[in-house]
Amino acid sequence: MYIEKTFAQKFRSFLTFAAIPLFAFSVVLVIPFLVGVFLSFTDWNGIQAIDSFDYNVIGLSNFTAALSDPTYINTLVLTFAYVTLVVVITNVIAFLVAVLVTSNLPARNFFRAAFFIPNLIGGVILGFIWQFIFSTFITRLGDLTGIPLFQYSWLVETDKAFIALVIVGVWQLSGYMMLIYIAGLVGIPQEVIEASTIDGATTSQQLLHIKIPLMIQAFTISIFLTLRNSFMVFDVNLSLTRGGPFRSTEMATLHIYNEAFISQHFGTAQAQAIILFVIVAVVATTQVIISKRLEGRAL
DSSP states (O other): OOOOOOHHHHHHHHHHHTHHHHHHHIIIIIHHHHHHHHHTTBOOOSSSOGGGTOSOBOTTHHHHHHHTOHHHHHHHHHHHHHHHHHHHHHHHHHHHHHHHHTTTOTTHHHHHHHHHGGGGSOHHHHHHHHHHIIIIIHHHHHHHHOOGGGSSOGGGSHHHHHHHHHHHHHHHHHHHHHHHHHHHHHTSOHHHHHHHHHTTOOHHHHIIIIIHHHTHHHHHHHHHHHHHHHHTOOHHHHHHTTTOSTTTTOOHHHHHHIIIIISOOHHHHHHHHHHHHHHHHHHHHHHHHHHHHHHHHHO
C-alpha cells in the first residue's frame, strides 16, 4: 500500500540523496560560472585577490574588446571548422563501426574494446602520443618510403597541423560514440527486423529505412556530445600543437586561456568565454530541438 510521505520525510530524503551532489555541483560549476560572469564586467587582471576589490566595473567594455579582436574572431572561425569536421567524421565512423561490430564479425568484442581504448586516454597524454607519431614516426616512414607527404612533420605546416588536430579529435571521440550507436542498434526490436526480412528487405534497406529511423535518439545524444567536446577542446590542442604554427590551430578555448594567463587580460578573456558559452548553448540547443523533431517523425 502506498503511503504518502510528509514534507519532513521528503526533505530528509532530499538531504540524504541529493544535497551533497547538489552542493558539489554548485561549488564546482554554478558559483565559479556566476563569478566569471561578474568578472567579465570588470578590469580585474587575475592577480590581485578578488576580495580586495582592487578592480573597477567597466560595463560591456570587455565584450566590445573581445568582439573587436580579429585574433579571437579567427579562432572562432577555426573552431567552427574544426567542430564541423570532427562532428561529421566522428559520427560517420562511429556509426559504421557500430554496424560492423554488431554484425556476425569474428572477434567483434575485441574490436569494440580496441576502438574504445582511445577514449580512456587523457587528452594531454593523447596529445603527446600523437606529437611523437606526427613528428617522429611519420618522418621515419617518409624516409623509408620516399613519400613526400610523410617526409616532414605535419605539425610544422599550417594546413597539415590542423588536419592532424582533427585526426586526433576523431580518433579520441569515435570509440565513445560507437558505444552509443551500439546501444541504439541493439535496442531495435528484433521482430521488426525479422518482419522486414520476410517482406524481402535487403540489408541496406533495413539499415536506411528501419534501423536509422528507429535510433534517431542515439544520433541526438552522439551529435550533442561530439559538439560539446569539440567546442571545448583544450588539452589535446595544448599538448599537440600549442596553437601553432602561427596560430593556425589555436582553438577558441586555448586563445581564452592565453588571453587570461599569458597576456593577463582576465576580464577580456572572461568575456570571450561567455561569448563562446552562448554560442555553444545556441548551437547545442538548436541541434537538440531539430533532433527531437526528427525523433517525433520517426515514431
